[in-house]
Amino acid sequence: MSIDAESLQAELAEDRPPHAGPWSQLGAAIVAGAIGIGGLVGSVALGLGQLTHPGPGLWPFVVSVVVTVLAVALALVGRHGTDTEKFSRASVLTAIAVLSLIVFAALLPTIGFEIPSLLLTFVWLRFLGKESWVSSVVITVVTVAAFYVLFVLLLQIPLPRLI
Structure with missing residues (x-):
């Protein structure tokens, strides 16, 4: 056929x-x-x-x-x-993604790198990407930890941090 x-x-x-x-x-x-x-x-x-x-x-x-x-x-x-x-539901998801990036940029200098990065990654995985709760939490923690090690510890980039 x-x-x-x-x-x-x-x-x-x-x-x-x-x-x-x-x-x-x-x-x-x-x-x-x-x-x-x-x-x-x-x-x-x-x-x-x-x-x-x-x-x-x-x-x-x-x-x-x-x-x-x-x-x-x-x-x-x-x-x-x-x-x-x-415009459709996908358009709304794109708007939410852009809004979450704006919130991330606003929070980064005030409360540091860690919490906004955890929130952004989790929201994108769980709510925009429809990943499971467990998968979203694990990937979020591993990703932010990897970025912390890479940018803060290895490259010594002066990101705003909690500690």
């Missing part, structure tokens, strides 16, 4: 959410552009330095330039694409 390409494509199309349309592409381009421009402003405020002596804002500046250029490209070309999907 052979499956032709047309029937396979039709079967795959049944599993996809409906197309969101060109306004969604434009909205995504505007959001990405705003993030890119915000990154550019923040990077310059950190200081770019020079190529021979880069400042703390140089690499965030480079990444922000790429994000901004891609946002402009999406605004110009992406409106004709048909690969966007309407």
